[in-house]
Amino acid sequence: MRVLLVEDEPAIARDIQQALADTGYVVDVVRDGEEGWFRASTEDYDALILDLGLPKLDGLSVVRRLRDEASTVPILVLTARGSWLQRVEGIDAGADDYLTKPFEMEELLARLAALLRRVGRHVTPLIEIGALRIDTRRLRVMLNGRAIELSPLEFRLLRYLAHNRDRVVAQSELVEHVYGSDEPESNAVEALVARLRRKIGSDTIGTRRGHGYIMETPAP
8 A cells, every 4th residue: 555645744754654664555755735736646646644734835725636636545634733623624625534633653544544444445454365364454464374474565565466356456556556656676576476476375476467466366
């Protein structure tokens, strides 16, 4: 899952980015509303976490612009304590949920996961595909009851393919949602898939030549 965080307070942005990354999200961080609106308008994100008090372009204007453009990206807005009117305006402008500062990081993660589930992004804490069991909350993978050790990149790839099971996922889409703004080597995805197959079985991830990769639900 790829998340855009728009937050101008460095300490808060750093803490949120770390918490999201530790949970397996790919996170891009920007510091002002203008860049946040541009990135959200031109790139593919699963969710947007947006502070309302931003330089250059305030958060409410970002929300309105995105919704005027018919963007359906789920938006979680962050507001200062006591800013009741801001929260109402944010929801009226098209935000999906809000969280008041200061907040516990566990609540932000829970709100984000609930928001993604609500809008149909299929975020569930436990995914089972055949003998494979993926616990996205605890970042654990079991195969036939045995724990499988994965690197952070391997886990992101597996989780994204599992969330999109029975759909062919293009290599370019995997680059966006696994690596984020980092630019991997040209054969990085192929190498990552190969390493993952060695750990979870060569038949678990299928290849569609010229199209991408797929994890299919086993036939009953």
